[in-house]
Amino acid sequence: MRDNQEDLHLFNVRLPQDSIGQLFSITIKNGVYETIQKQTDSAMLHGAKISKLSISDLTEQNVIDVEGRYLLPSFIDIHTHLDKAFSLTSVPNRSGTLQEAIRNYSEKAVSFSEHEIKERVRKAALQSLSYGTTHIRTHVNFELDINENLSLSHLQAVLEVREEVRSNMSIQVVPMFSYLSSRPKKQMEVIEEALSYGVDGIGGAPHLSPTSKEDIDFIFQLAEKFGKFIDLHVDEQDDPTICTIEHIIQKTKEYNYQGKVVAGHLCSLSAMDEKRAATIIEEMAGTKIGAVTLPGANMYLQGRDDRGIIRRGITRVKEFLNSGVEIATASDNVNDPFHPFGRCDLLQIGLLTAYTAHLGSESELQHLIKMMTETPAGFYGLKNHRVEEKVNASFVLLEGRDIYQLFANLSPSRFVYHKGRWVSGTTSETQFLMSEKAVGVGGREDGI
Incomplete structure (x- = not known):
């Protein structure tokens, strides 16, 4: 399993407060955003694609291509x-x-x-x-x-x-x-x-x-x-x-x-x-x-x-x-x-x-x-619950090419990072429901 002290690198990340089309690379160390940098068109980054990973796979990876997903601070209900x-x-x-x-x-x-x-x-x-x-x-x-x-x-x-x-x-x-x-x-x-x-x-x-x-x-x-x-x-x-x-x-x-x-x-x-x-x-x-x-x-x-x-x-x-x-x-x-x-x-x-x-x-x-x-x-009572360097990383990754699609599609896949580790990861509901595991224990009502 990946050591929690090892840096986690995410790339091809979208952030909602920035212009459409801009992608970012994010490095997380000890559960804290270490660097958040704009990617250039020439950036050649390689890593495991998040759409191919299960929650158990995520813990083994330290370089992950999030494939243009939005990264938002985790939700507070x-x-x-x-x-x-x-x-x-x-x-x-x-x-x-x-x-x-x-x-x-x-x-x-x-x-x-x-x-x-x-x-x-x-x-x-x-x-x-x-x-x-x-x-x-x-x-x-x-x-x-x-x-x-x-x-x-x-x-x-x-x-x-x-x-x-x-x-x-x-x-x-x-x-x-x-x-x-x-x-x-x-x-x-x-x-x-x-x-x-x-x-x-x-x-x-x-x-x-x-x-x-x-x-x-x-x-x-x-x-x-x-x-x-x-x-x-x-x-x-x-x-x-x-x-x-x-x-x-x-x-x-x-x-x-x-x-x-x-x-x-x-x-x-x-x-x-x-x-x-x-x-x-x-x-x-x-x-x-x-x-x-x-x-x-x-x-x-x-x-x-x-x-x-x-x-x-x-x-x-x-x-x-x-x-x-x-x-x-x-x-x-x-x-x-x-x-x-x-x-x-x-x-x-x-x-x-x-x-x-x-x-x-x-x-x-x-x-x-x-x-x-x-x-x-x-x-x-939480301070600095946002995506910013030197702030604790607590986020959810969601599908969406722009902010309108984010709300229109309600992202069937979600990946959640909190307290220095991945705590939940779900793939497309459409793909999941075609399998024999449509009903699970815990998590969502549909088994996801």
């Missing part, structure tokens, strides 16, 4: 629900509404064993890795109203899988706490016990509570007490009068929590009038509250009561971009009652984001790539 993934067969949603999804999942939660939760988390995490995601932030249901022990055991199951996969990928765990202002002392003790388990942040969906302001107050108190960041589901509604983000902005200022708060969804922002929305976006920029758009689930769940022209449901992506608010895109739910589709592929989510937010120019698509890499990396 900053808003997921690994514990719910692939639960649709157990928890159907006949109406397709958010309300039924919440109700049905909560009613069924008591029947889910720790083993089942672990299987879902593991499957979704490994499938995400196979598509190029090396860091995931997962929100975890905390079913305190059903059973205190159940809440803790399901959370513990997620944390155990986090440790299982640590050598290949990183998972941040954010339990979702609800109705904090009305909890009795005993239940608050359970919540504080959960926060002592090694979770990374505090989550919730305060807009669903009749006492949303008081609940938000408690969330900030807990975050300060335990030294956690805050990542909330915010205003996932069509109703423009539902606007908890304003109180979140206020508390962020009071607690000096700038740069430590992330707001996902923000659907009602698109339903309200332009002036009010612009004011909120400007205040979010001033308080450095990060935003996350979830196009898959939001398009599916929102606008259910609309007639005629049906709203897309997503937040004001372009307005955030133009106002200097850091905004990421993420996969949210996969194959569960909240979103029956998806495949843990952030490039697919990027395509949905491009459609719904009208991001189509070359510069907009380059920024869209940042919404899946550099921007969520900042929310995650």
